[in-house]
Amino acid sequence: MLQSDKFKKIKPHLITRSLKPENQETPIHFLENRQTPSALTYRRNHFNYPPFTNQSYNLTITGSVKTPITFHYNQIISLPSRIVTSVLECSGNKRSYFEPKVYGEQWKDGAISQGTWTGVPLSYLFSKTGIKTGASEVVFQGEDFGVKKGKHVHFERSLPLEKALAGDVVVVWAHNQKPISPKHGFPFRLIVPGWYGMASVKWLKTIRVVDHPFSGPFQTDDYVYYPHKNNNEEAVPVTVSHVNSIIQQPLDRQILQPGQHEIKGLAWTGEGVVISVEVSVDDGGTWKPATLHGQPRQFQWIKWSYSIVFEKNREYSIKVRAYDSNGHLQPDTAFWNRKGYGYNAVSQIKIKVE
Amino acid sequence: MLQSDKFKKIKPHLITRSLKPENQETPIHFLENRQTPSALTYRRNHFNYPPFTNQSYNLTITGSVKTPITFHYNQIISLPSRIVTSVLECSGNKRSYFEPKVYGEQWKDGAISQGTWTGVPLSYLFSKTGIKTGASEVVFQGEDFGVKKGKHVHFERSLPLEKALAGDVVVVWAHNQKPISPKHGFPFRLIVPGWYGMASVKWLKTIRVVDHPFSGPFQTDDYVYYPHKNNNEEAVPVTVSHVNSIIQQPLDRQILQPGQHEIKGLAWTGEGVVISVEVSVDDGGTWKPATLHGQPRQFQWIKWSYSIVFEKNREYSIKVRAYDSNGHLQPDTAFWNRKGYGYNAVSQIKIKVE
Numbered sequence: 001m002l003q004s005d006k007f008k009k010i011k012p013h014l015i016t017r018s019l020k021p022e023n024q025e026t027p028i029h030f031l032e033n034r035q036t037p038s039a040l041t042y043r044r045n046h047f048n049y050p051p052f053t054n055q056s057y058n059l060t061i062t063g064s065v066k067t068p069i070t071f072h073y074n075q076i077i078s079l080p081s082r083i084v085t086s087v088l089e090c091s092g093n094k095r096s097y098f099e100p101k102v103y104g105e106q107w108k109d110g111a112i113s114q115g116t117w118t119g120v121p122l123s124y125l126f127s128k129t130g131i132k133t134g135a136s137e138v139v140f141q142g143e144d145f146g147v148k149k150g151k152h153v154h155f156e157r158s159l160p161l162e163k164a165l166a167g168d169v170v171v172v173w174a175h176n177q178k179p180i181s182p183k184h185g186f187p188f189r190l191i192v193p194g195w196y197g198m199a200s201v202k203w204l205k206t207i208r209v210v211d212h213p214f215s216g217p218f219q220t221d222d223y224v225y226y227p228h229k230n231n232n233e234e235a236v237p238v239t240v241s242h243v244n245s246i247i248q249q250p251l252d253r254q255i256l257q258p259g260q261h262e263i264k265g266l267a268w269t270g271e272g273v274v275i276s277v278e279v280s281v282d283d284g285g286t287w288k289p290a291t292l293h294g295q296p297r298q299f300q301w302i303k304w305s306y307s308i309v310f311e312k313n314r315e316y317s318i319k320v321r322a323y324d325s326n327g328h329l330q331p332d333t334a335f336w337n338r339k340g341y342g343y344n345a346v347s348q349i350k351i352k353v354e
Numbered sequence: 355m356l357q358s359d360k361f362k363k364i365k366p367h368l369i370t371r372s373l374k375p376e377n378q379e380t381p382i383h384f385l386e387n388r389q390t391p392s393a394l395t396y397r398r399n400h401f402n403y404p405p406f407t408n409q410s411y412n413l414t415i416t417g418s419v420k421t422p423i424t425f426h427y428n429q430i431i432s433l434p435s436r437i438v439t440s441v442l443e444c445s446g447n448k449r450s451y452f453e454p455k456v457y458g459e460q461w462k463d464g465a466i467s468q469g470t471w472t473g474v475p476l477s478y479l480f481s482k483t484g485i486k487t488g489a490s491e492v493v494f495q496g497e498d499f500g501v502k503k504g505k506h507v508h509f510e511r512s513l514p515l516e517k518a519l520a521g522d523v524v525v526v527w528a529h530n531q532k533p534i535s536p537k538h539g540f541p542f543r544l545i546v547p548g549w550y551g552m553a554s555v556k557w558l559k560t561i562r563v564v565d566h567p568f569s570g571p572f573q574t575d576d577y578v579y580y581p582h583k584n585n586n587e588e589a590v591p592v593t594v595s596h597v598n599s600i601i602q603q604p605l606d607r608q609i610l611q612p613g614q615h616e617i618k619g620l621a622w623t624g625e626g627v628v629i630s631v632e633v634s635v636d637d638g639g640t641w642k643p644a645t646l647h648g649q650p651r652q653f654q655w656i657k658w659s660y661s662i663v664f665e666k667n668r669e670y671s672i673k674v675r676a677y678d679s680n681g682h683l684q685p686d687t688a689f690w691n692r693k694g695y696g697y698n699a700v701s702q703i704k705i706k707v708e
Contacts, residue, residue: 010376010403013367018605019384022364030373049364096607103607103706149708251372253450253457352457354503 014040017105021045021146022183025110028266029248034300035085036113038181044090044111046155046218047146049183050203056143059171059188063139063208066130073187076120077173084170084193085116086299087268091196091223091238094334094343102340109246112268114301117191119172123165125207131161134211138164140190143203148217157201157223158214159192168193168299171204193299194270196241196341198223226338241270242344243330245277245304245322252349258312263290265320265347268301272325277304283317284332284346290320310353320347368394371459375399375500376537379464382620383602389439390467392535398444398465400509400572401500403537404557410497413525413542417493417562420484427541430474431527438524438547439470440653441622445550445577445592448688448697456694463600466622468655471545473526477519479561485515488565492518494544497557502571511555511577512568513546522547522653525558547653548624550595550696552577580692595624596698597684599631599658599676606703612666617644619674619701622655626679631658637671638686638700644674664707674701 012027026042050056057073090111095104105111122138142155163169170191173180180186185202192199198218223238245267250256263281267274273296278287290304310316321330334345366381380396411427444465449458459465476492496509517523524545527534534540539556546553552572577592599621604610617635621628627650632641644658664670675684688699 010373012370012373013378015369016366016381016384018608019364019366024367027370030370101607101704103609103704106605106607251460253455253460254372255457350455350457 014043015110017107021047023105025107026113028110028112028246029251034114035116035176038176038178038184041113041115041184042090042111043183044197045144047144050143050145052182057187059204059207061125061129061207064132064135064211065209066132069129076171076188079120080124081118082121082170083116083118084168084191084299085114086191086193087112087114087241087301088197088200089241091198091341095340097343097345098334098336098340102338104340116176117170117172118174119170119191121167122169122171123167125171126165131209135161135209136212137161137210137214139208139210139214140201140204141206141208142201143205153217155201155218156216157199157218159199194240196238198238222339223341224339225341227336229338238341241268242342243269243274243322243324243328244344245320245330245347247318247320247347247349250349250351253351255352255354256310258310258353260307260309262305262307263318264303264305266301267304267322269322269324269328273298274302274322275325276323278321279306280319281308281316284319312353315350315352318349318351368397369464371461375401377459379461380467382464382466382600383605388468389470389530392530392532392538395467395469395538396444396465397537398551399498401498404497404499406536411541413558413561415479415483415561418486418489418565419563420486423483427527430525430542433474434478435472436475436524437470437472438522438545438653439468440545440547441466441468441595441655442551442554443595445552445695449694451697451699452688452690452694456692458694470530471524471526472528473524473545475521476523476525477521479525480519485563489515489563490566491515491564491568493562493564493568494555494558495560495562496555497559507571509555509572510570511553511572513553548594550592552592576693577695578693579695581690583692592695595622596696597623597628597676597678597682598698599674599684599701601672601674601701601703604703604705607705609706609708610664612664612707614661614663616659616661617672618657618659620655621658621676623676623678623682627652628656628676629679630677632675633660634673635662635670638673666707669704669706672703672705
């Protein structure tokens with residue numbers, strides 16, 4: 001019957017954190033896909049969505065280059081392309097778990113998605129423009145703009161020239177085998193695999209090569225680790241994603257039936273690959289290896305699982321930690337910083353068996 | 355342009371807590387409507403959605419009644435109807451705020467919605483069946499079923515006879531001027547305004563008058579306040595909704611610009627009406643009255659707001675408490691109970707002005 005069909009549509013949704021501007025999490029606990037569908041890919045905006053005009057189809061490379069060039073969309077999509085499947089994680093992901101608490105979007109575990117991106121390596125575009133001697137950084141400007149601390153600014157970020165020329169930095173025009181959706185940067189987006197999401201500038205409009213350190217509100221004010229509450233000493237820029245994990249199932253504070261269960265989730269890292277995931281069901285007293293599903297691949301998360309028989313009338317404190325090939329592991333306590341970036345403490349939940 | 359149109363669709367979504375069974379919150383911070391749209395009304399299920407058959411159109415009243423009757427849908431909708439606009443709040447709403455933390459669905463503020471329900475007063479149906487002397491309770495059985503602690507059970511709840519006969523208890527067949535959606539109880543649902551949502555049985559199938567106290571897993575095990583972690587002493591059944599409130603805007607831990615702002619939200623209570631809402635911006639040191647918007651109405655939430663000029667470079671600890679006409683007010687600390695029902699401590703957020 002028709003009514004029964006309606007019953008079947010049980011699906012997760014984006015988790016709304018704010019609407020002006022739009023910031024919504026991926027329902028990461030409830031997704032199995034290797035590619036997070038575009039509609040459920042997390043949305044992190046600093047401003048309103050930018051207007052779209054015919055000019056938006058142009059991408060300009062300028063500044064300290066030998067030959068400034070403006071590429072049209074039709075040109076870009078006909079250049080040799082590269083496909084990269086990559087985690088994209090907001091540096092504020094898990095911010096709400098910091099203690100003491102910090103201000104800003106109170107992301108839980110879902111400011112992260114994995115997608116497949118198609119585009120032109122940035123280094124290929126630079127092979128057309130050339131780069132002048134003395135150049136040191138590349139500034140990426142998005143079309144999105146607004147007022148930040150009283151000033152009218154665009155979203156702008158820079159990369160060191162060396163990083164910009166690494167082959168894995170791509171100017172993309174497709175996401176999950178389709179044109180990028182308007183909410184995720186159509187027509188062009190930068191993708192910097194392995195770095196937190198602020199580097200992957202959406203609605204990419206202008207690429208400017210410069211010979212001096214770039215400063216801007218999203219470069220030298222936000223997206224900086226400030227270890228102290230009341231001063232800016234020992235500040236360090238946010239760059240590469242930390243080794244990290246999530247327990248997707250069971251859910252925190254879930255009440256379960258006794259018997260066989262599977263603890264499962266994802267693990268990822270910005271540099272190198274995840275080489276092992278360990279699970280503790282006694283609050284960190286003892287650790288056992290989880291099963292990794294598939295081969296670890298650079299820039300991608302890996303699924304892991306751990307089978308266990310839960311006993312009746314018990315509570316379990318479950319912890320999970322990932323290690324990567326660079327020797328990094330998730331710490332017991334995250335590195336606290338005033339703006340709340342890079343949280344990657346050991347993942348933990350508690351469950352009760354009745 | 356088409357692309358620009360797509361940009362505009364910024365909308366909140368249900369907040370997924372679990373999918374098996376489906377439990378999703380209303381995005382309560384982002385809704386202005388007096389009627390929560392059906393699609394954004396919170397979903398709280400104990401089991402899978404029940405199958406729908408032609409038999410589902412029948413509603414049977416049986417047990418200690420003089421004339422048992424089975425009403426067909428077409429009869430019910432042609433009887434004298436009553437319209438009630440009411441808050442529906444899950445007794446587990448705000449459960450995640452309890453300290454020490456408790457097990458169960460980790461609802462934040464959105465296990466609450468307000469809807470307009472149309473149906474037949476239960477007392478009218480009983481005027482047709484009559485009630486035998488000695489009857490003491492009325493048991494409402496939903497079509498939804500499953501295994502609970504090893505037993506195959508339906509969702510069933512009882513009301514004291516006196517409450518069941520109060521004119522405001524209604525067997526409804528419309529929600530927000532349309533047939534109830536399959537996810538919210540089509541074709542029939544009980545609505546018990548002023549009581550927590552567990553009393554408002556969905557997919558209502560059988561109404562059974564009994565002459566003894568009803569016990570069942572959702573009556574005498576769940577939906578009971580247990581004040582102690584390790585024993586069931588001093589247990590009290592969950593019934594009427596507590597006086598309560600929510601701060602919709604600003605959001606907790608939001609970073610704001612200096613200047614004029616509006617703090618706003620909702621307040622409600624199960625018995626009587628909300629008569630005042632107070633706001634403190636100094637962590638409870640001093641309290642000022644908020645403006646109430648519209649006349650307080652029984653069973654409905656009331657909007658409130660409070661204007662304030664926020665000063666630059668300051669943090670504010672904002673608290674809100676509602677009072678009702680029965681002399682109840684929100685406590686500083688919620689009454690802790692093992693299964694986490696009825697949380698109604700003073701609402702609070704912190705914000706920072708930059």
